[in-house]
Amino acid sequence: MEPGRAAGDAGLRPAPTSDSGSPVATLLAQLRRMLGCDAAAVALKRIDGVSHVPFADGMSQAVSSAFEIPPRTGIADAAQAGGKPMWTSDYLADDRFVHSPRLDEAVRADGVRAVIAAPLLRDGAAIGVLYGVCRHSRRFTPAEVDLCTALARVAVVLLDHTMRLQRMHAERAELEGENGRLHVTLLRSRHLAEAHGRLTDMVLGGSDLSAVVNVAADALDGTLLVRDPGGAVLAATGAVPELEDISARAKWAGAHAARTAVPLADGVWAVPVTAGAEELGTVVLKNSGQLGEFDARFLWAVAQSVALILVLERDTAVVERPLRDELFEDLLSGSVSSPRHLAERALRIGIDPDGPHVVLVLRPEGGEQGKAIVWASSYAYRKGGLRSPRGEYISMLLPGSDPSAVARAVSRDLSSVLGHPVSVGAAGPGAGLASTARLHREALRCLKALIALDRVGSTASAEDLGFVGLLLSEERDVAAFIESALGPVLCYDSERRTELIRTLGVYFAADRSPTRAAEELHVHVNTVSRRLERIGRLLGPTWREPERTLEIQLALQLLRTQDTLRQGDAAPLGPGPARR
Incomplete structure (x- = not known):
C-alpha cells in the first residue's frame, strides 16, 4: 500500500x-x-x-x-x-x-x-x-x-x-461468479448449437416455414415473426408489436443495410432475410431481455434458414410451373379430364382437389405487372394454390371458404409490395376443382363491376355487391337474396300475421308517400307511419338509403314474381280436349 x-x-x-x-x-x-x-x-x-x-x-x-x-x-x-x-x-x-x-x-x-x-x-x-x-x-x-x-x-x-x-476472498468470489457465467454461457451455446442442427435437418428434410419458425422461437425463448419485403406476415409464433412510426421504419431499413440484428424497440430485434443481394424479408424476435452474442448468431442462422426455405419454395415453384400452369389453364377452359385423373394431377403438385377453394381475378392499378406476377406465383405456391397471368389481369385459385376475406388479404399484401392499390374480384367457395371455370367467370364479372362502379382498388365478391352480385352470379340464389334484404320483416309477418311486407310494397309504389299508401291500404296514415317505424327497427337505420332501397325494391319484385308463379302452379288445369 x-x-x-x-x-x-x-x-x-x-x-x-x-x-x-x-x-x-x-x-x-x-x-x-x-x-x-x-x-x-x-x-x-x-x-x-x-x-x-x-x-x-x-x-x-x-x-x-x-x-x-x-x-x-x-x-x-x-x-x-x-x-x-x-x-x-x-x-x-x-x-x-x-x-x-x-x-x-x-x-x-x-x-x-x-x-x-x-x-x-x-x-x-x-x-x-x-x-x-x-x-x-x-x-x-x-x-x-x-x-x-x-x-x-x-x-x-x-x-x-x-x-x-x-x-x-473477493478474487475467489469473482472467479466463482465468472465460472458460473461461463457455465451458463456454455450451456446456452450448446442449446443453440443443437437447435441450429435441428433447423438444418428440418430445412433439408423439406419442413415448412411455420415448423422451422416454431423451433427457432422455442430455442430463443421468445416470439418470432417472418415478414416479406412488403410487410405481409409469412409465419409467426405470436403477436409482435407493430412498429409503424418513422424511426422504427428507419431502424427496419437499417437492419438490411447493416446485414445484422438491429434493435427496433425494447426487447424487439430484426434481422434481414437475404439471398445474395436480394431482399426476401425480415425475421423479427421479441424477447424479455438483451440479445446475447450466441443468441444474435443463432438469430442470424434462423434468417439464413428462412432464406433457404423461401428460395427452395421459389425454385420448386419454377420447376413445377409448367405442370401448375397447364392444370390451371385446363381448369379455366373447362377442358378437365376425368375426376380421378384431375385429382391425381392436383395432388402431384400439392393442390387439394376436394377442399373448398376460391377464385380471384386481380388487376394491379399502378403498373408493375411483372412484379405482381412474381409475387402471385410465390403466394399461390405457399398457400397451395395456382396463378395465371391473363393480359392485364392475374387469375388465382386459392384454398378457402370466404372469397371476400381471401380477396382482402391478397389485395392488402400485394398492394404493400407494389405501393399501388389492387382491384380484386372474387367468387366461391367451390367444392371441387371442376367449378373453377364458372367461379372464374363470376370473379371476372365482379372485378368489371367494381371498375364500372368506380370502386377501383377495392375488392368484392357477388355477395358483397348485393343485387348487382345477384345479377352477376351464374348460380343466382334468389331466395337467399330475398332473405338478406327482407328476412326480418318476412319473419315478423309470419309470426304475428301482420302486413308489413304488403305495406312496404304499397309504400314504394306510392312513391314513398305515407298518405297515398294509407289511401291504397284503406287505413289511417298513422297506422302506415307506425308500420314503417316497425320496419325501420327490423331492417336497421339505413333501410331508406338509396342502395338499400334499391335492394329492398328488387327483393319485393322478386317476391311478387315468386308468389305469382306459385299461384300459377296451383291453378286447376282447364278441360282437356273433348273425346270423340
Whole structure:
C-alpha cells in the first residue's frame, strides 16, 4: 500500500464489532486484558481525512463500524501527527486536543474517561490508531504505553493480513461468479448449437416455414415473426408489436443495410432475410431481455434458414410451373379430364382437389405487372394454390371458404409490395376443382363491376355487391337474396300475421308517400307511419338509403314474381280436349 493511503481505501471492509473470529478482534481483547481497559478499538483514516472504526471490542452502540471521526480532531489526530502514542486520564477535560461535538457526544454517551492511542504506522506513515479506553479516570504507565505501541505494530501486520485475505476472498468470489457465467454461457451455446442442427435437418428434410419458425422461437425463448419485403406476415409464433412510426421504419431499413440484428424497440430485434443481394424479408424476435452474442448468431442462422426455405419454395415453384400452369389453364377452359385423373394431377403438385377453394381475378392499378406476377406465383405456391397471368389481369385459385376475406388479404399484401392499390374480384367457395371455370367467370364479372362502379382498388365478391352480385352470379340464389334484404320483416309477418311486407310494397309504389299508401291500404296514415317505424327497427337505420332501397325494391319484385308463379302452379288445369 502507498504511504499515507488509508487501509479502508485499500479494500478493507468494515467488520461488525462483534466479529470475535477476526485476528484484529483477538488483539483488541488482549489489549483490554493486558492494559486493564474497558474497551479497545481500531480507527482507520480514509483519504479524505475522516476515520472510521472497523474493529471494536467492548464499545457501546454509540461507536460502531458506521461511526466516523472528523479529520484533525481528537487524540487520534494528535497521535498520528506526532507519530507516537498519546494518552489522557480524562479526555473530555483535556484541552490539548481539538474537540468535535460529534466525537465528544459519543465519548460522553459511552462514559469514556481515560484514553490511550498508539498510531498505526506503515512505512513511516500513519494509517490510523489503536485505542485503549477506560470508563474511569486513570494514568498509563510508560510500560503500558510501550505495550500499546508494540500491539499497534502487531495490529498493522494483522490488518495487512486481513486485507490480503479479503482480496483473496473477493478474487475467489469473482472467479466463482465468472465460472458460473461461463457455465451458463456454455450451456446456452450448446442449446443453440443443437437447435441450429435441428433447423438444418428440418430445412433439408423439406419442413415448412411455420415448423422451422416454431423451433427457432422455442430455442430463443421468445416470439418470432417472418415478414416479406412488403410487410405481409409469412409465419409467426405470436403477436409482435407493430412498429409503424418513422424511426422504427428507419431502424427496419437499417437492419438490411447493416446485414445484422438491429434493435427496433425494447426487447424487439430484426434481422434481414437475404439471398445474395436480394431482399426476401425480415425475421423479427421479441424477447424479455438483451440479445446475447450466441443468441444474435443463432438469430442470424434462423434468417439464413428462412432464406433457404423461401428460395427452395421459389425454385420448386419454377420447376413445377409448367405442370401448375397447364392444370390451371385446363381448369379455366373447362377442358378437365376425368375426376380421378384431375385429382391425381392436383395432388402431384400439392393442390387439394376436394377442399373448398376460391377464385380471384386481380388487376394491379399502378403498373408493375411483372412484379405482381412474381409475387402471385410465390403466394399461390405457399398457400397451395395456382396463378395465371391473363393480359392485364392475374387469375388465382386459392384454398378457402370466404372469397371476400381471401380477396382482402391478397389485395392488402400485394398492394404493400407494389405501393399501388389492387382491384380484386372474387367468387366461391367451390367444392371441387371442376367449378373453377364458372367461379372464374363470376370473379371476372365482379372485378368489371367494381371498375364500372368506380370502386377501383377495392375488392368484392357477388355477395358483397348485393343485387348487382345477384345479377352477376351464374348460380343466382334468389331466395337467399330475398332473405338478406327482407328476412326480418318476412319473419315478423309470419309470426304475428301482420302486413308489413304488403305495406312496404304499397309504400314504394306510392312513391314513398305515407298518405297515398294509407289511401291504397284503406287505413289511417298513422297506422302506415307506425308500420314503417316497425320496419325501420327490423331492417336497421339505413333501410331508406338509396342502395338499400334499391335492394329492398328488387327483393319485393322478386317476391311478387315468386308468389305469382306459385299461384300459377296451383291453378286447376282447364278441360282437356273433348273425346270423340
